[in-house]
Amino acid sequence: MSEDFDTFVNNLQEQIFDEAREAFGDAGFERWRNPRYCGPLADADAHARVTGECGDTMEIFLKFENDRVCNAAYRTDGCASSTVCGSFAAEMTVGKTPEEVADISGEAILEKIGRFPDEDHHCAFLAAETIREALGQYMRNQTPHGNK
Numbered sequence: 001m002s003e004d005f006d007t008f009v010n011n012l013q014e015q016i017f018d019e020a021r022e023a024f025g026d027a028g029f030e031r032w033r034n035p036r037y038c039g040p041l042a043d044a045d046a047h048a049r050v051t052g053e054c055g056d057t058m059e060i061f062l063k064f065e066n067d068r069v070c071n072a073a074y075r076t077d078g079c080a081s082s083t084v085c086g087s088f089a090a091e092m093t094v095g096k097t098p099e100e101v102a103d104i105s106g107e108a109i110l111e112k113i114g115r116f117p118d119e120d121h122h123c124a125f126l127a128a129e130t131i132r133e134a135l136g137q138y139m140r141n142q143t144p145h146g147n148k
Contacts (some may be wrong), residue, residue, distance in 0.1 A: 009086035014070065015056060017029070020032060020086060022114060023115075023116075023117045024081075024084060024113070024117075024123070025079075025113065025114040025115030025116070026114075026116065027113060027114050028084045028113045028114065028115065028116060031033030031083075031084050031087045031088060031113075032083060032084050033088075034079050035083055035084075035087045036075055036087050036090075036091060037072055037073050037087055037090035037091055037094075038073060038074065038075065038087065039057075039059060039061045039065060039073030039074055039075040039090075040061055040073060041061035041062075041071060041072070041073040042070040042074055042094065043063060043124045044062055044063050044073070045063055045064045045115065045138055045141070046060075046062040046064075046134040046135065046137045046138035047059065047060070047061050047062075047063070047134060047137065048060050048130050048131075048132075048133030048134035048136075048137060049130070049133075050126060050129050050130040050133055052078075052122060052123075052125075052126035052129075053122070054078070054122055054123075054126075055078075056076060056077065056078025056079065056082045056126060057076060057077050057078065058074065058075075058076045058078065058082060058085075058086055058126050058130040059074060059075040059076070059113040059130065059136070059141065060072070060073075060074050060086075060089065060090060060093075060127070060130040060131050060133070060134040061073040061074070061075075061090075062093060062101075062131075062134050062135070062138060064098075064138065067097055067098065068071055068095060068096060069093045069094050069095065069096050069101060070094070070095075071094065072090040072091070072093045073090055074086035074087060074089060074127070074130075077122075078123065078126075079123070081120035081123040082127075084113060084116075084123070085109055085113070085124045085126070085127040088109055088112050088113055088125050088127075089104065089109050089124075089128065089130070089131055091142075092104050092108070092109065092112060093131060094127035098138065098139060099100055099136060099137050102132065102135055104128055104131050105128050106121070106124040106126075106127070106128040106129075106148070107124075108128070109124040109127055109128055110124045121135070139146050
């Protein structure tokens with residue numbers, strides 16, 4: 001009985017992996033299995049938290065050095081698609097100036113991932129919006145307050 005159950009579980013896991021690889025492509029599947037830039041980032045210079053219309057919440061953490069992102073991280077309570085998008089989005093900020101970070105769009109994230117389910121494209125746009133919010137916080141913190 002135990003051997004039958006183990007075989008069933010192994011076959012089910014392989015089926016899930018095959019379906020995920022088909023949906024996300026090789027790069028997205030690998031990132032889902034081994035997320036990178038997963039936060040939080042304790043010494044972040046900027047942090048934003050945005051909840052999308054789907055109910056998923058994305059957080060982005062940015063650390064700057066010499067006016068470039070030197071480290072980034074994400075955190076999400078969402079689905080596998082949010083995990084994949086958050087991971088790629090955080091990675092895309094590293095080494096970039098604020099102006100370059102501002103150009104990271106949902107479309108750019110989807111292009112970086114490659115293949116991605118149409119019904120989950122909103123996850124890439126949530127990640128891009130969260131990046132913009134974090135960048136906005138960073139930029140506001142760079143502006144001197146009350147200096148005349």
